[in-house]
Amino acid sequence: SRTTVCLISLIFFQGMQQEDKDDVFDLKDSSSSDPLPEKDLIDKLRRLTAKDQAEEDLPLLEALRVFFENDFATAEHIFAKRKAQDPLASAAYSSLGFMKAAMSFQKDDLDAAMERLAAAEKLATAVIPKQSCLSFLRGRGPMSCSEFRANVIKAECNFLLACLLLLQESVVSYAKAGLALRRCYKHYEICRKAAETDSSTFDLNSLSGVNFGFGAMNCVLALLPPKLLSLIQFLGFPCDYDLGLASLHKSVDLGGLRSPIAALFLITLTGILPSFAPVTFKARLVEAEQVLSQEMEKYPRSCIHLWLGGRLRRSQRAAAEAKDLFQRCVAGQDQVVQMKHLALYELGWCHAFQLDWRPAADAFAVLAQENSWSKAFYTYAEAAFLDSSGDKTRATALYTAAPGFIARKFGGRVLSAEQFVIRKVESFQKSGFATVLPGLELVMLFNGFSQMSPTQLQAALDAVLEQLKLFPDPSDKAVPCEDLAVCQLMAGALFKELGRNAEALEKFAWIRANRRRIKGERYVVPHALYEHACLLVSEGKLRQAKALLVKARDRYSDYNFEIRLLFRIHLTLPHVSKLIEKGGETPAKPAASGSASDDAESDEEEETEEDEPAIFAM
Numbered sequence: 001s002r003t004t005v006c007l008i009s010l011i012f013f014q015g016m017q018q019e020d021k022d023d024v025f026d027l028k029d030s031s032s033s034d035p036l037p038e039k040d041l042i043d044k045l046r047r048l049t050a051k052d053q054a055e056e057d058l059p060l061l062e063a064l065r066v067f068f069e070n071d072f073a074t075a076e077h078i079f080a081k082r083k084a085q086d087p088l089a090s091a092a093y094s095s096l097g098f099m100k101a102a103m104s105f106q107k108d109d110l111d112a113a114m115e116r117l118a119a120a121e122k123l124a125t126a127v128i129p130k131q132s133c134l135s136f137l138r139g140r141g142p143m144s145c146s147e148f149r150a151n152v153i154k155a156e157c158n159f160l161l162a163c164l165l166l167l168q169e170s171v172v173s174y175a176k177a178g179l180a181l182r183r184c185y186k187h188y189e190i191c192r193k194a195a196e197t198d199s200s201t202f203d204l205n206s207l208s209g210v211n212f213g214f215g216a217m218n219c220v221l222a223l224l225p226p227k228l229l230s231l232i233q234f235l236g237f238p239c240d241y242d243l244g245l246a247s248l249h250k251s252v253d254l255g256g257l258r259s260p261i262a263a264l265f266l267i268t269l270t271g272i273l274p275s276f277a278p279v280t281f282k283a284r285l286v287e288a289e290q291v292l293s294q295e296m297e298k299y300p301r302s303c304i305h306l307w308l309g310g311r312l313r314r315s316q317r318a319a320a321e322a323k324d325l326f327q328r329c330v331a332g333q334d335q336v337v338q339m340k341h342l343a344l345y346e347l348g349w350c351h352a353f354q355l356d357w358r359p360a361a362d363a364f365a366v367l368a369q370e371n372s373w374s375k376a377f378y379t380y381a382e383a384a385f386l387d388s389s390g391d392k393t394r395a396t397a398l399y400t401a402a403p404g405f406i407a408r409k410f411g412g413r414v415l416s417a418e419q420f421v422i423r424k425v426e427s428f429q430k431s432g433f434a435t436v437l438p439g440l441e442l443v444m445l446f447n448g449f450s451q452m453s454p455t456q457l458q459a460a461l462d463a464v465l466e467q468l469k470l471f472p473d474p475s476d477k478a479v480p481c482e483d484l485a486v487c488q489l490m491a492g493a494l495f496k497e498l499g500r501n502a503e504a505l506e507k508f509a510w511i512r513a514n515r516r517r518i519k520g521e522r523y524v525v526p527h528a529l530y531e532h533a534c535l536l537v538s539e540g541k542l543r544q545a546k547a548l549l550v551k552a553r554d555r556y557s558d559y560n561f562e563i564r565l566l567f568r569i570h571l572t573l574p575h576v577s578k579l580i581e582k583g584g585e586t587p588a589k590p591a592a593s594g595s596a597s598d599d600a601e602s603d604e605e606e607e608t609e610e611d612e613p614a615i616f617a618m
Contacts, residue, residue: 041085045127046146050203053088053145057205057257060089064257068299072096072335083119087127088205090120091153092257098160103338105167106372113164117157124153143194148202152209155187159217166224181217188214208254212262215247219269223570241574245269252291260298266291267308275315276564277571278450279537288312303333307343314350317453323350341371348381353448355456357389357439368405375405377417380424381442388439396433399425420560427482427520436483437467437490444490445523445561447568449497461494482520485511489524489531496535508532522559526552530565533572542580549573 048056059078067075076096082089094116101113127150143151158180165177191210199207221239248269251262271288274280292312296305310325329343348363361382368378383398403425406418414422428435440460443449449457464487471484492507511518511528518524529552536545553569 042126045087046129046144048146050145050201053149053203053205056086057088057203060086060092060257063092064260068260068302068304070301070303070332070335084123087120087124087150087153088257090116090123091156094120094157095160095261098164100336100338101164102167103336103342104373110164114161117161121154121157124150124157128154142198142201143190145202145206148191148194149206149209151187151191152206152213155184155191155213156209158184158187159213163220181221184213184217188217204254205256205258208251208256208258208262211247211251211254212258212265215244215249215251215262216265218244218247219265223273260295263291263295264304264308267295267312271312271315272308274571275311275451276447277568277575278447279534280571280575281315281450283575285312285316301332303329303339303343306332307339307346310343310346310350314346314353314451317451319350319354319451319453319456323347326350337370341367345371349446349448352385352439352443353452353456355459357385360439361385361389374415374417375407376402376421377415379405380421384435384438384442387435388437392433395435399428399433416561416563423520423560436487437463440464440490441486444493445564449493452497454498457494457497461491461498464491464494481514481517485514485518485521485524489528492528493531496531496538501535501539504535505532508535522556523561523565526556526559526562526565529556530569530572533576537572537576537579542576546573546576546580549576 059082063075063078066078076093079089079093079096083093084090094113097109097113097116101109128147162177162180162184165173165180188210191206192214195202195207195210218240222241222244224239245266248262248266252259252266267288270284271292274284289312292305292308296302296309299305306325306329310322310329313319313325314322326343326347330340330347333340333343344363344366348360348367351357351360351363364378364382364385368375368382371378379398379402383395383402386398387395402421406414406422424438440463443452443460449460452460468484468487468491471487488507488510492504492511495501495504495507508528508531511524515525529548533545533548533552536542536548549569549572553566553573
């Protein structure tokens with residue numbers, strides 16, 4: 001909107017005016033209370049050579065080793081002990097705070113993380129000599145090793161700050177994130193130019209840090225949703241995903257403190273994120289497995305690597321192996337409860353994807369008691385899985401209780417998952433809790449069908465087909481069709497996963513033909529378009545698939561789990577576009593008039609803005 005653009009522009013230009021005067025965090029709540037170190041310490045830090053810094057970094061390397069041995073407390077103690085005298089230790093200490101905040105997203109953790117980041121940047125800023133007017137006119141001379149490191153740290157702090165702000169999903173936080181990214185990019189550019197001139201002057205940890213930060217920044221920006229990405233590009237930032245991955249690989253190869261962190265980013269970017277969009281998953285899977293294998297050899301007990309391994313194995317439909325890895329992760333972690341809960345969360349989904357409803361319910365019951373991210377959603381998930389196991393009495397009590405646990409806002413709004421809970425429980429109450437496959441619906445919404453074995457897929461399909469037989473005549477337009485639409489979507493998605501494309505197309509065609517009747521379950525139509533597009537990709541009908549993806553992205557909004565679907569579309573579209581550029585399109589075969597296969601071509605002719613339901617209009 002015009003107001004949004006004006007607000008962003010105002011914040012942006014205010015930041016431009018302040019940038020040269022004060023290149024430190026501008027968040028009121030994140031100012032550090034730590035005093036600046038004495039002048040003698042600053043002078044000592046400025047005189048350090050690359051060799052001196054390498055010796056100073058040895059305790060930090062030991063802290064990194066114990067961190068990946070799951071002794072987070074000892075690692076944090078080492079960083080905390082040195083944070084007031086060593087900018088790199090302060091940066092590492094703030095990174096641990098960032099990790100905790102990103103996993104829990106509790107206000108106290110967020111405030112603590114931002115305060116740590118502000119302190120680290122303040123120390124790094126003190127190390128950088130201020131330019132006099134004369135030196136400014138002469139131009140920047142050769143950069144010292146300490147100044148190079150300080151710029152890298154300032155860039156990292158602003159990058160992590162931007163990531164925390166982007167997660168808050170508000171216009172003001174997006175604008176502040178844009179300013180933080182601007183500062184981040186400026187410092188990385190300074191360091192890259194200095195390294196290109198004479199990299200032998202600088203220490204390994206700092207050089208690796210430049211490659212890590214520049215790579216991570218490019219990849220994160222490239223993964224942002226299109227609307228937000230256009231804003232970031234408006235502010236002048238590049239976002240080359242392939243360049244970012246190449247830079248992360250350089251960081252891994254260089255070694256040093258950032259090398260294992262860069263490896264974690266690579267595994268996530270090439271293996272974990274693509275699993276949200278299954279048609280892209282195999283493209284870089286080998287790369288992800290190679291990096292993970294190398295890191296597991298170094299850190300065989302690391303809970304973080306066990307968790308990543310579990311996610312990769314589950315995405316390859318190896319649920320039993322994934323459960324073993326997640327169970328080892330839960331058992332091996334007793335210091336950082338957020339990491340334990342993250343593994344328990346994934347373990348619960350593993351059980352659900354295997355249709356083991358009772359163990360899935362037990363996992364979410366623990367999360368509802370111990371984790372505060374969304375007690376309402378955890379309670380609803382426990383209820384849905386108990387309901388699917390046949391325990392209707394207990395499930396009904398939990399359904400009723402779930403909305404009462406919604407106690408906090410996120411970016412000024414209720415969490416998307418909690419909006420879903422509110423709507424579903426209200427619907428259940430109106431029907432006397434006559435629920436229809438609630439556990440399987442959650443499995444579908446959380447991308448479970450693409451991670452299930454053929455046996456489990458067939459069992460799920462059998463349950464859906466049995467349920468479909470219980471509905472009145474699907475062609476009777478006087479009958480409410482909300483539950484029926486959900487079952488048709490589940491059936492279509494399951495048929496697609498089993499390779500029964502013709503039957504899947506029939507289900508997607510039914511949803512398209514009845515889209516105006518679907519009033520409550522708004523997510524069904526865009527999800528059906530996405531599933532249909534993925535089916536078309538498997539058949540080589542890439543241009544039709546791209547058209548459906550764009551339609552699902554641009555024409556539908558205001559439905560549950562919208563951000564999740566938009567992210568999956570955002571991952572899928574570039575992959576499809578690249579396949580089209582490479583000539584991967586299968587020649588179209590003549591289709592019978594009115595058949596489901598020509599839906600992508602005929603849909604735009606039949607649907608106009610006037611006949612689109614208002615709730616779906618952009």
